[in-house]
Amino acid sequence: EVQLVQSGAEVKKSGESLRISCKASGYSFTNYWIAWVRQMPGKGLEWMGIIYPGDSDTRYSPSFQGHVTISADKSINTAFLQWTTLNVSDTAMYYCARRTVITPGWFDPWGLGTLVTVSS
Amino acid sequence: SYVLTQPPSVSVAPGKTANITCGGNNIGSKSVHWYQQKPGQAPILVIYYDSDRPSGIPERFSGSNSGNTATLTISRVDAGDEADYCCQVWDNNGDHPVFGGGTKLTVL
Numbered sequence: 001e002v003q004l005v006q007s008g009a010e011v012k013k014s015g016e017s018l019r020i021s022c023k024a025s026g027y028s029f030t031n032y033w034i035a036w037v038r039q040m041p042g043k044g045l046e047w048m049g050i051i052y053p054g055d056s057d058t059r060y061s062p063s064f065q066g067h068v069t070i071s072a073d074k075s076i077n078t079a080f081l082q083w084t085t086l087n088v089s090d091t092a093m094y095y096c097a098r099r100t101v102i103t104p105g106w107f108d109p110w111g112l113g114t115l116v117t118v119s120s
Numbered sequence: 121s122y123v124l125t126q127p128p129s130v131s132v133a134p135g136k137t138a139n140i141t142c143g144g145n146n147i148g149s150k151s152v153h154w155y156q157q158k159p160g161q162a163p164i165l166v167i168y169y170d171s172d173r174p175s176g177i178p179e180r181f182s183g184s185n186s187g188n189t190a191t192l193t194i195s196r197v198d199a200g201d202e203a204d205y206c207c208q209v210w211d212n213n214g215d216h217p218v219f220g221g222g223t224k225l226t227v228l
Binding site for chain 2: 045
């Protein structure tokens, strides 16, 4: 079974750093793009960026470029989303999702999400 | 950048048909995918390639796409279909996915 298991909820303060993870299983991790998607409270889905673990090719949404870093570790089948400086406005649910091999494609499955809460 | 427009909400009585639209410039030339997100849960794919259903998705879910509007149709709606529904395409360069704002389906 293809699964994406995300790390647990985080509570941080403004200015702190954070890395959350998305561990893949049930398929060849290096052959599929993994996307990160933000959902702010009560709002819709926003694409943040995407990584191809096979060669770490990474693309960012202009809205998130420079504020987050997406990476992957092939040895442990895990993708990461990282902040060096969190803002209160980063409070949101963050999902990882696998893009189909067929391009441009759709996203399936999705992880259950990691809730990030940032206080001042 | 490419923009997808969805109505914020749609209401339908049980047993009736719900139509959820997704508008975009010449969206009929793109492949549209639909996700269902129930409260407190992650999104799941319900329609891909405009009208195909993943395994496990009931036949009551169908899709169409033409001109400037794609439509997700849910027939014989029941309370379990209450959720947010979001459409997705790729931008004109095929580099970035674009999500619609989502539509909350309420079963009366």
